[in-house]
Amino acid sequence: MNYIKHLNGVYSQFSKDNRLNPSHISLYIALFQLWNYNRFPNEFHINREELMKFSKIGSKSTYHRCIKDLSHWKYILYSPSHNPFKGSRVKLFQFKTSDSQEMDLNYPISEQALVSNTNINKQNINFIKLEAIAKEKLILDFFKKEKYPELEAKKFFNHYQGIGWKVGGKSKITDWQATAKSWMLKAPEMNLSVRAQSRTNDPNALPLDHFQDNLHVNQNKRYDIP
Template sequence: MSNVNYIAHLNAFFMTIAKDTRLNPTHISLYMALFNYWNINRFPKDFIIIRNEVMKLSKIGSKSTYHRCLKQLDSWKYIQYIPSHNSFRGSRIRLFIFGTTSGQPLDSTVPNSGQPLVSYINYNKPIENRFKRELPKTENEVISFFSENKWPKIEAQKFFAHYSAIGWKVGGKIKMTDWQASAKSWMLKASELKLKRSTPVSQNQPVRRSFSEGGDNLKTTKSKNYKEPL
């Protein structure tokens, strides 16, 4: 674990990038996302990243842009990027320390400078709770998410109404922790149901005749001799 002065590091980083004309906002956004993970992990020598999570946090929508910026930050000595080339294992990242003098304790709450060395994150909480997503507060929040994924508005309204009614619990028992993942599951089920309804009946299957509403279903087109024994 490195001795990192949180404030001094960021101040030195921004002073450095102010003079570096090679960087654009995407580089800075990506670096800050990586710094956030570095901070959450309490500034280890290196740490593993998951591409989709970092892309989402840094607001980078293109994989090619993401990889290009990572390699450039590595080349320009802001980070060290160690790709895994394995979809089941995350790549490793090492961030170089800016503007931190040795001998400063990482966890000191009252350092000599009067500034905290670590962020406001409460490390006593389990790590999974640090990324816990808040439940949607309004129907419009759900509609917006469905719209971003090009899903029907009516499904967003049904999703919000259903889970609001049961206290945002999965299966009516377990408290929902990721409503966006539940929304994706909702739409997968809706798509499967729609596909089943639109599938034509096979010619080999017998066709069931339905009773007509309002008609006399007791009438038959065949004449029968009721004097014959059964």
């Protein structure tokens, strides 16, 4: 199992599938991680509470809708269980990258080579990187939809990626779209402050905070002038 090619293939498919929303993608990533932990079996049992925690989905109805959608759209094969003592089963189809970025939904997972334990840490690091790439793609698409510059989207992603997607460095962001819209509203203020600071050329000026209330007051006052 070449998980890099698989993730590249599935991300390519995500970008072309307009039916998907962030909850679908988050749930698929959580399923992939469990599949990875289980060393890519043909199918494996899942626990709803565990998956909701991993995918950050807080609503049971959203969870059931998304996992049924993923199964109906042939990203996975979902076999629900009505036995409270036995979890539902999931099978992930293989996606692979080719020159034409096509996917293969019918390739039997059981024929894939398993990943050795020595590569698990390396896989997890690369998985985090790929997850960040997917998140950045969502943000770029969102800013484009809102008709906002790509540069602002990258600033937004780099800022919150660097502080662990937390508000004020403390609480986790629960609605990144709302945070992004707030960023868009405050961006003109920030740009004006940057231009004002560049005019002062004050080497002792403090760095600007994107969310501070900048009044654009000239700090280099001359009290000898009326």
